[in-house]
Amino acid sequence: MPKRKNKLAIAAFVGMGAVAAMAVATPAQTALAADKNLRIAVPFGPKSTVPDPRARQNGWLSNRAGVSETLIGLAHDMTMQPRLAESFENVSPTEWKLTLRTDVKFHDGTPMTASDVKASFEKMDVEGHPGHNPRLSKLLGLETITVENENTLVFKTKSPNSAFLWSLTEPSAAVMKEGTDELPLIGTGPFVFVSAETEKSYQTRKFTDYWGGEPKLDTIVMDALSDPSVAALALQAGDVDLVTNYPEPDFAKLKEKGEGQLFSNPTTRLFFFQVRTADGPLSNDALRKAISLGLDRETIVAASLSGVGGEVANSIFPASMASWANTNLSLPYAPEEAATLLDEAGIKDTNGDGNRELDGAEISLKIRSYEGRAALRPTLEIAQALLQQIGIKSEISMAEYDANNEALKAGEIQMHLQAWGTAPLGDPNYFPSTLVESGVGYNFSGYSNSELDELLKKGRESFDDEVRKGYYDRIQEIINEDLPLIPVFHKTQVSVGNGKVEGYKIHPAETYLVTPDLTLAD
Known part of the structure; x- marks a missing residue:
């Protein structure tokens, strides 16, 4: 593989041949090839060119792409686990104290603080803001968010809400910083948002300062192929490396023949x-x-x-x-x-x-x-x-x-x-x-x-x-x-890889996909 010359460059977008409606790479994207670029076929694409994870269903794509993260996560056994918050405590029927990790950085290099978390959640209730999300706001039922110190904050709900911590695991409950022209979406995940084409593609590059360790991949391109049979053809043609939602009849045939890199859960x-x-x-x-x-x-x-x-x-x-x-x-x-x-x-x-x-x-x-x-x-x-x-x-x-x-x-x-x-x-x-x-x-x-x-x-x-x-x-x-x-x-869910995909595991909630360990074998 050629040595990567520029960490900010993203891989040339490979033509899909007979597959129509693919995103067209810009000259800046095609100029330099990354060492390891994973191409994933997913059933749904972004809803806009700058899809704020806090709004609508954008969070699911962003969370799966490794761009945004939540305070609390779900393990593969569906138990609650720390994520951006290292601990959480129910101090009263309506109060929840969360202590943040101290080693988390946003994609612009600044440290994540309790004030940042408070500001991010407050945007859900601002009409006209890209992160406006009245549905999640209703689920959380927040009355106030109080910053106790740089790494601790208390969420107070309007009424007792036993599902509150679980609601914080929803991908839309992402902790985000206000974007800039250079970084339109600023999250904390292992990958940095680069660009999106509405309903077509979502492209990222690795974040070397990720708190969970440097990712093994350089870039990821997620292609929205709504027809699973088209996605299967793209895999066969070598245009993508992984199809997350493979057609079940074709998966059954591969399984019967003992062929293909098969994933099921x-x-x-x-x-x-x-x-x-x-x-x-x-x-x-x-x-x-x-x-x-x-x-x-x-x-x-x-x-x-x-x-x-x-x-x-x-x-x-x-x-x-x-x-x-x-x-x-x-x-x-x-x-x-x-x-x-x-x-x-x-x-x-x-x-x-x-x-x-x-x-x-x-x-x-x-x-x-x-x-x-x-x-x-x-x-x-x-x-x-x-x-x-x-x-x-x-x-x-x-x-x-x-x-x-x-x-x-x-x-x-x-x-x-x-x-x-x-x-x-x-x-x-x-x-x-x-x-x-x-x-x-x-x-x-x-x-x-x-x-x-x-x-x-x-x-x-x-x-x-x-x-x-x-x-x-x-x-x-x-x-x-x-x-x-x-x-x-x-x-x-059944998925099929090209034989080189490593570190991929289907989560029962389907809200997670990209991790620092996801990679392609040499």
Whole structure:
């Protein structure tokens, strides 16, 4: 390999051949090649050219890219661990004292202090600031942040919040310094942000003064290839070194042949339908229940995941999430029961065309999903066929994720098939509080249940995990009864490398990827 001449230069971006819509490298980027440049195909790209990790979902990409870090992290066994904070203490029901590491530097070379952390978190509540994040602000519920000394600060919440420390592990809770023209994003991670092209690429270079040790790679390029089959072709062509979300059928073939550098690990990611319950046809309880009963989840898992990618869902949490999953629940496949339920509710096929009617009009559900995860499209197609077997007609299509959410919120579509990590923070509060609590930002169902809201409130206020377990068991029951979300399966992530990738490990929360030890063999 040629010796690198300039640490600030990033590698020439390798052409993707037949792969369209790739980022074009600038002359400054192509001038000098780095010693070790890892190219990773990921399903989603940055939302802007300077994606502040504190806003929207930018934090997930930035955290995985090793640019930004949180005060507290999650180990691979999903236990809480120190990260930028070396220790943390609950000093009262509403007060949390955190002591920071003393060896952390920002990417501009300045030391991280308690005042920097306070300033970073305060930007979440500043409308118009790139780091504005009302969703995370609501999860944290902060009243004040007090700096005690250079390395210690106290977070005070408006009310008791047992999930507070877990919420600090969310990638959006990144500690950032205000950017400059030279360094638009200033984090603390092992890699420095260099540039981004919206929905296409994210490029970084190593940070030699990283507190966790100098990274083994010089640069990383993350390419957004939403079609997993295209990503697989890019790997075969040598245009990328690692595909994080490989197509399950192709992975199964490689596994059967004993070929390829294969990585696999169960995750907390749930594939589910978010259902418009506030109005339209799916405000009908019997119709929602019939849809769930009509889904043959075993067949969906076998067909969509080729036997390598997951397990049937019986609630929002996988059984492997032993501390919080309600293992007494089930979501059976019972098409005869579904048909009886619909008949009793007066939802019948009166003209013999195979399609049932509701209130005198033929049902035709509009159901959407999005590209980026290989199993979404086949799951959508199989679900359509299964629903037709119980007389429920549907129109399916693929569109952009945010557009789907807006359409669901407006009642223009009735179901949105999506894939979320149900416990990216290691705590059970995040997923239901984000999607089904009354009035929250991602509750596009328009769903509201006062008992569930009260249980979520009690779950946040209780500091006894045994007591909390009872609350979240009941929350899972309510979701299975009301079905504002219809769980389908829990995902196992499969990745494939080019045979030279070292130090890569799939995290069950999928929020971590790049570490100082990630590298390519010579």
